[in-house]
Amino acid sequence: MSNQNNPQRDASTPRSHHLARDHVRIALVGARGRMGTRIDALARDHPRARVTLRIVSAPHPPSLDREFTTATDALASLERDRAASSDLAHRPLDAIIDFSAKNGVFEAIRLADALSCALLVGTTGLDDTIVQSLRALSPRVPVLVCSNTSLGVAAVAHAAGALARALGPSYRASIVETHHAMKKDAPSGTALRLASALRAAGSNLRDEEIFSIRAGDIVGEHTIRLTGDGETIELTHRATTRDLFAHGALRLAVWLAAQPPGWYRVEDSIIPQAPPSSPLGPTPLPHSSL
Numbered sequence: 001m002s003n004q005n006n007p008q009r010d011a012s013t014p015r016s017h018h019l020a021r022d023h024v025r026i027a028l029v030g031a032r033g034r035m036g037t038r039i040d041a042l043a044r045d046h047p048r049a050r051v052t053l054r055i056v057s058a059p060h061p062p063s064l065d066r067e068f069t070t071a072t073d074a075l076a077s078l079e080r081d082r083a084a085s086s087d088l089a090h091r092p093l094d095a096i097i098d099f100s101a102k103n104g105v106f107e108a109i110r111l112a113d114a115l116s117c118a119l120l121v122g123t124t125g126l127d128d129t130i131v132q133s134l135r136a137l138s139p140r141v142p143v144l145v146c147s148n149t150s151l152g153v154a155a156v157a158h159a160a161g162a163l164a165r166a167l168g169p170s171y172r173a174s175i176v177e178t179h180h181a182m183k184k185d186a187p188s189g190t191a192l193r194l195a196s197a198l199r200a201a202g203s204n205l206r207d208e209e210i211f212s213i214r215a216g217d218i219v220g221e222h223t224i225r226l227t228g229d230g231e232t233i234e235l236t237h238r239a240t241t242r243d244l245f246a247h248g249a250l251r252l253a254v255w256l257a258a259q260p261p262g263w264y265r266v267e268d269s270i271i272p273q274a275p276p277s278s279p280l281g282p283t284p285l286p287h288s289s290l
Contacts, residue, residue, distance in 0.1 A: 024257045026250075027053040027093050027117075029108040030100030035122065038246040039097060049250045053093065055100075055107055093117045094257040097249050105130050109137055118142040118256040122149055122249055124189055135263065142256045144264040147189030149248030153222070154266040156237045157197040160224050163233060164201035171228040173198050173205040178213040178221040186212035190222055198224070219244075 026043065030036040031054035043051045095118040098108040105123050112119040121134065124147045134143055164173065175198075177191040187195075187210045198205045203226075220239040225232055239245075248266075255269045 023048055023050045024094045024254045025050055025052045025092070026253055027051075027055065027096045027108075027111060029055040029096060029098040029104050029111070030123070032056045033099055034242070035099035035246060035249070038243055039099070039249055042243065042246050043250055046250050048254045055104065055111075095120065095253040097253050098123055099249070102127070102130060106133070109133055112141050112143075113137055116141055118253070118259065119144070120149075120249060120253050120256055121145045122147065122245070125185070138263040139261055141261050142259040142264060143262070144252060144256050144266065144268075146193075146252075146266050148193065148220075149245050149252055149266065150237070150239065151248055151251065151266075151270065152237050152244075153190055153193075154270055156222070156224070156235050157194055158267050158271060160194055160235055161197045161201040163226055163235070164198045164203040167226055167228065167233070169202050169204050171203075171226040171233075172209075173203045174209040174211070174225045174227075175205070176211045176213070176223045176225075178215065178218050180217045180219065181214050183214055186214070188212070188220070188222070190220065194222060194224060 026049055028036055028040055028051050031040055031051075036054075040051050040054070043049045093111075093115050096108050096112050097120045098105055099122045100108070101123060102125075105121060105126065108119060108121065111117075118141055119134075119137065121144070126134075126145070131145070134145055137143055164171070175187070175191050175194055177186075177188045179188060191210055191212070195205055195210055219242055221236065223234055223236040225234050227233075252266065252269060256264065
């Protein structure tokens with residue numbers, strides 16, 4: 001792969017070569033949101049991740065050290081730090097985690113591009129313009145976009161595809177997803193992701209066979225059913241705490257920071273598979289790193 005868009009790092013060299021330090025330095029975009037707050041809190045006890053910079057939305061003025069409202073302000077501060085450093089190869093960040101909104105994603109893209117660091121986007125409801133911008137960024141840095149950062153959901157999506165291929169299209173597929181009463185989008189992004197995995201494996205799953213339930217304070221539950229003559233196979237993932245997704249985001253950020261540029265899926269972090277835009281396969285993350 002050519003590295004003409006990234007002269008500071010040879011794309012043929014694994015990014016892990018540049019991560020010899022004990023921890024991965026993370027910028028958190030959307031740091032005052034529900035997910036951002038939990039990621040920030042859990043990172044304090046994480047063995048590999050450290051949140052070293054925060055981008056907050058304009059209604060919440062910066063109040064902490066290394067907290068900014070725009071990528072421009074953050075870059076200016078980082079450039080001052082770089083100028084004061086005796087290390088000419090100093091790269092101030094390794095990864096960016098974004099759980100914000102449309103404007104926040106663009107700030108994250110600017111930051112990742114300027115600093116040549118990995119970008120994990122957990123923000124939902126992305127329009128085509130944002131997705132195209134993220135795709136355009138992926139030849140230069142590792143990019144992973146996902147609405148559900150759970151390791152278990154990634155494993156279920158992989159298992160669902162394997163089952164659909166093994167059983168064939170004669171087994172009728174359906175998905176039931178259940179979330180808290182305040183969740184507005186339906187079907188959930190995770191249900192659509194599971195549906196995509198089934199269809200990619202040859203299942204004839206129809207849109208009307210994806211069912212959504214909104215009730216109480218349920219964090220999230222997804223059940224896949226594959227039914228044939230005389231038998232039904234079920235796969236269920238049940239989230240019991242939202243911290244699951246914060247832990248998952250930190251795990252993915254640490255993994256993504258060591259990957260070459262490309263477009264990644266959560267499944268790539270547990271199953272070796274080369275992404276379309278990278279000639280190198282990602283390195284699976286040991287589950288003990290959670």
